[in-house]
Amino acid sequence: MPDRPLQIVFLDRETIPARTDLRGLSFPHELTLYGRTAKNLVAERIAQADIVITNKAPIDQAALANAPRLKLIAVAATGTDVIDVKACHTRGVVVSNVRGYATRTVPEHVFALIFALRRSISAYRDSVKAGRWHESQQFCYFDYPIRDLAGSTLGIIGDGVLGQAVAGIGRALNMHVIFAGRKGAGKEGALYTPFEKMLGDSDIISLHCPLNAQTRNMIDEAEFAQMERKPLLINTARGGLVNEAALGRALRSGQISGAGFDVTSPEPPDMQHPLMQLLDLPNFILTPHVAWASQEAIQGLANQLMDNIEAFYRGAPNNVV
Template sequence: MNITLLDSDTLAGTSLKPFQELGKFKSYPLTSTEQVITHSLGADVLITNKVVLNRETLAQLPAVKLICVAATGTNNVDLIAAKELGIAVANVAGYSTPSVVQHTFALITNLLGNTHRYINDCQQGQWQQSQMFCRLDYSFNEIAGKTLAIIGYGSLGKAVATVANAFGAHVILAERKNHPVRQGRTEFYQAIKSADIISVHCPLTDESRDLISAEELSMMKPCAILINTARGGIVNETDLAHALAENQIAAAGVDVLTKEPATDTNPLVSYQGHNLILTPHIAWASEESIIRLVKQISLNISAFSQGESRNRLV
């Protein structure tokens, strides 16, 4: 098979040997919109993380038999067009769960302990000026005893719940907004009103877009911390920046934005308050996570070559 990887830079230098062992392999660090056709010509298998493969593009690539998405989300591939054109599509799920969970709690513990502020003070020489052995300029709070609401209870949400319970938090599961409340769930608005920490782990859909906006932020406790390691667009960024500036909530940790890479005009990028930690969509990207991702993609390709269906969406 002729296998082409369109954006190898998104795999952070991880060994691509599993792909090389499957056929004639070619890779490009990145592929612009203008380069998609040129880079993809002659490929039986295309691997893409974020390169968009729309109907117009796919119609010009008659050799392509399989698209492997190097991610769980497949919004960059036109699945309907792929099906109509007889192109199989496979993704990878679950590979990044430990990585995302770890980053989620890195954000939570940093914000609860104001660790980022203390680190900055140490770098600025403030500890040396202290009148006592330590500095207690900012609050330091524990996860234990806090109510942590999880929005989105798939594999990630369940893994976050496990760790939160280990910390001694009281975990509640938010029901989908305006849906009947299932056993073991808490009505959506009640969940966000009662939570000290809210962690978002649902997919971005028409239903979840702007799921948390000004109205929801106004309902949260002034001490609440909001974490989004899911998808940009679930939390309204303008409304969140305003809520942080006005101290409507205590803090937020955000790893994803509506438009990525970030733009200077994004209200969270331009926000300078100490109660926001913004990271550049890295929650998924531990070295171990990417190694698992490459392995799973190679297994998807191998299965396809043997006429088997593995992680197929189309």
């Protein structure tokens, strides 16, 4: 390490709530905080940095070329798709991420969406506000469907820690849980249900896989057409996993019974985005990428982020990508 305070730059501090405690570091350093950083400002802001912290601010090959002192990129998230990891490896820059902090908050959000949609919570709440209960002139009314979860089939795409945690909650609710095999892989065996069969057999489908070239638009027109049981579709993973225009058509035509999304592509969506055009539907819920954002999870993320930087300084980096 150089014989001077290390220069640390946090490119998008506003991606972590101000109330979150970013504890101090044990070694000499100077920390520069930016609330957010546009792509065209990244290279300038990291030019003299030894360590960069980023959540969503992108760091590409051109920015790396302008940062000769850079030794560590500490990602304040799990996903590293905003980083040119290959270029980092070539230049000897360590990339670390944060892992396992959302194993409670994301599954809980998944089931919040499932319960709200399966029992038409938002639709009933809005109709009460509009005066429908008063107009009904009786103790209740039945404008929207209500379905139990027990006995239904939950199809999960992605068998990592989040998919497994969602499966555990589903089993506790007496749901039949199946994990989808790789798309197009055919017969999978005892542990995985073929992707196409999962589409046809599931009452609820929840996505928990990364976004890459193989999974982009994994759910599209053809996949919606195979959803024989008109399932709910839940996406707390990445917006690009689903063709969002096709989702709108599937919802409005009744190919699926509802959808709960916490992600879009891009983020934030503009007002003309396909998912923003669905907000009038009683069976669609869109939340602003907050499934990960319980107070407990965010503090755990912040603690692990600082742990990663300390470990790098000691010469034993954690969570290297």
